[in-house]
Amino acid sequence: MKQHLTDLFSQALRAVAPDxxxxxxxLERPKQAQHGDYACSLAMQLARAMKRSPRDIASALLEAxxxxxWVEKAEIAGAGFINIFLSPAxxxxxxxxxxxxxxxxxxxxxxxxxxxxxxxxxxxxxGPLHVGHGRGAAFGMSLAxxxxxxxxxxxxxxxxxxxxxxxxxxxxxxxLRYLELNGIDVxxxxxxxxxxxxxxxxxxxxxxxxxxxxxxxxTLLEGVPPRSTEEELKQDEKWAKQQNESHLDGLIxxxxxxxxxxxxxxxDFALTEQLGDGRNDLMExxxxxxxxxxxxxxxxxxxxxxxVEMLDKKGHxxxxxxxxxxxxxxxxxxxxxxxxRENGQYTYFxxxxxxxxxxxxxxxxxxxxxxxxxxxxxxxxxxxxLKALGLDESKLEITLVQFAVLYRGEEKVSMSTRxxxxxxxxxxxxxxxxxxxxxxxxxxxxxQHLDFDLELAKSQSNDNPVYYxxxxxxxxxxxxxxxxxxxxxxxxDVDLTLLTLPHELALLQRLEAYGETLENAAxxxxxxxxxxxxxxxxxxxxxYYNAQQFLVEDEGIKFARxxxxxxxxxxxxxxLSLLGVSSPDKM
Numbered sequence: 001m002k003q004h005l006t007d008l009f010s011q012a013l014r015a016v017a018p019d020x021x022x023x024x025x026x027l028e029r030p031k032q033a034q035h036g037d038y039a040c041s042l043a044m045q046l047a048r049a050m051k052r053s054p055r056d057i058a059s060a061l062l063e064a065x066x067x068x069x070w071v072e073k074a075e076i077a078g079a080g081f082i083n084i085f086l087s088p089a090x091x092x093x094x095x096x097x098x099x100x101x102x103x104x105x106x107x108x109x110x111x112x113x114x115x116x117x118x119x120x121x122x123x124x125x126x127g128p129l130h131v132g133h134g135r136g137a138a139f140g141m142s143l144a145x146x147x148x149x150x151x152x153x154x155x156x157x158x159x160x161x162x163x164x165x166x167x168x169x170x171x172x173x174x175x176l177r178y179l180e181l182n183g184i185d186v187x188x189x190x191x192x193x194x195x196x197x198x199x200x201x202x203x204x205x206x207x208x209x210x211x212x213x214x215x216x217x218x219t220l221l222e223g224v225p226p227r228s229t230e231e232e233l234k235q236d237e238k239w240a241k242q243q244n245e246s247h248l249d250g251l252i253x254x255x256x257x258x259x260x261x262x263x264x265x266x267x268d269f270a271l272t273e274q275l276g277d278g279r280n281d282l283m284e285x286x287x288x289x290x291x292x293x294x295x296x297x298x299x300x301x302x303x304x305x306x307x308v309e310m311l312d313k314k315g316h317x318x319x320x321x322x323x324x325x326x327x328x329x330x331x332x333x334x335x336x337x338x339x340x341r342e343n344g345q346y347t348y349f350x351x352x353x354x355x356x357x358x359x360x361x362x363x364x365x366x367x368x369x370x371x372x373x374x375x376x377x378x379x380x381x382x383x384x385x386l387k388a389l390g391l392d393e394s395k396l397e398i399t400l401v402q403f404a405v406l407y408r409g410e411e412k413v414s415m416s417t418r419x420x421x422x423x424x425x426x427x428x429x430x431x432x433x434x435x436x437x438x439x440x441x442x443x444x445x446x447x448q449h450l451d452f453d454l455e456l457a458k459s460q461s462n463d464n465p466v467y468y469x470x471x472x473x474x475x476x477x478x479x480x481x482x483x484x485x486x487x488x489x490x491x492x493d494v495d496l497t498l499l500t501l502p503h504e505l506a507l508l509q510r511l512e513a514y515g516e517t518l519e520n521a522a523x524x525x526x527x528x529x530x531x532x533x534x535x536x537x538x539x540x541x542x543x544y545y546n547a548q549q550f551l552v553e554d555e556g557i558k559f560a561r562x563x564x565x566x567x568x569x570x571x572x573x574x575x576l577s578l579l580g581v582s583s584p585d586k587m
Contacts, residue, residue, distance in 0.1 A: 008066050015064040017046050036083035043080040054080025091508035092496040098567035099491045106515040110522055111152030118144040120370035122159040125274040126170045129281050129425040132403035138441035139401050140370040141287045142527035145578045150522030158289045162271050163296040168252045171267040177202035186217045191244050201273050215258045224250030281426050286580040298354045304346050307354040308339050316388040331384025353385040360391050373400045399525050404450040432457040438580040439466035443531040472538035476569040477585040479550050490563040498560040503544040510540050514571050534575045541568050
């Protein structure tokens, strides 16, 4: 319908202002129903160029507007807006469309079959996923589903950070707990991973291999900088923390030296355990990936070295203090960035550049990164590196997601992975259910702060937004069960012109807006718009349900109303499925 109206106003525009090639038809839905179904601001755009008042231009546009069976009237409002009121027939026809198209209703062609990759979660596999990771998982999966529904060929990817320092810290932490189990007392570093899951991995290694990996403590501590004391931490926190990091690096270096080839086993054991746990957790959450991409493979294939060489040959690197730097300030970054340290090791940024080059080499038309909001500073440097490589940085879309903060009553729950004091995604899911988790995570714009209200998510009341929507679906199922007929019979030979009551027209209008909402959600990377839409649709259904009987004696009205609520049920299902939320028949 929006496209139909756009075509009508485009014809009127050519008649009234044939030279206005820069003008575009923009249609918006008024906030108040008395202002019509759509509003057009075209006259306001043309006023300056035509040197006429917007109301005069609006009048001319209305005169030139071709007739349409779907437009009941169009009138000028305010300074020159044109409000369009659709005929009841234009709204009633959506019921047949929904019933005929079913699951496909609302799907569009915005993507035009372009290949898109959505990379999300990509949490370091150093511990269980916590409630902060859950928001990125729910958002990324919903965004991928929305883009697919809008006509993109979508691939979902998880980037495994299996080559960095954090994995070394996890391997060391696991080994130290293993030594404890074997009676070897080594003071555990305060900045190691301290969760119970680390002890459980150590127990499993001991069960499988006994004392094979035991070494004496003095060999591990030899030459390692001392850890800071509590007093030093109070006097100079920054220095003390850096001292602890140096202590940790020394332990890692000695562990690699002492264990030799065995270190790779401990490293891979911890990686496999945590990655497997995360994969299972996400699958149970309804989040799946087409590709699990290893950071280590970028080094093994030589791509990291190749991309640094490419940047160097193009003149974008320089050496300073023994390190190799990328001139990222030339591309809008706040400072230049190291890609290779003095000791020859490549930085995380270097592997990140290589990873993005790999994405481009795989032929995607659009690459979407879902990052935590704390990665905001990475945007300029990554896009700058792509531009330095001669790649089209506009293909890269970066969406930031604020971490969710969980509250139990008035108490904010800590989520520090190293300290082990955090609530896992699995625990949250088990407590409030997948549906509440998935919906609550995406019901706000991704870059907005989210306080996860645990008590609200568990409540079975209309104040709980996901319950409110699912209850609308269940109510419809209850009516259809009471009727006992075959919904396939509602597709044909139903007189939809009988749907003329205000509640019916409001519900019809809301149904017609689904496809437009889905397209906007895809264009703006905003699955929360689907959540808002479903809440509004459920509200219209509940109002209709409370105001009217459906199983009335008049057969014509009964079948028309049953067709309307069946179509509503279908759209509720379609929208909820994009968000990964179920559509229960009973509540």
